[in-house]
Amino acid sequence: MNEPEHSWIISDPAHLDGEPRIAGTRISIEFLLEAFACGMTLTDILREHPTLTEEAIKGTLRELARRAGSRAA
Secondary structure, three states: OOOOOOOOEEOOOOOHHHOOEEOOOOOEHHHHHHHHHOOOOHHHHHHHOOOOOHHHHHHHHHHHHHHHHHHHO
């Protein structure tokens, strides 16, 4: 699962008041996690938010896992 270094999670004050979001979208990381927590599937999210791609969602989740793992160590 070697993936090129790409930051899927970005943040800047000009968008969403600086909340972390998925690169190339205005969809916050919080929204994505809440959607999964509420029982939405990947297919549901993609259908409801056509600006997202499967690659972006999976890349974001991998990046979150990587960040969480590095903090736990």
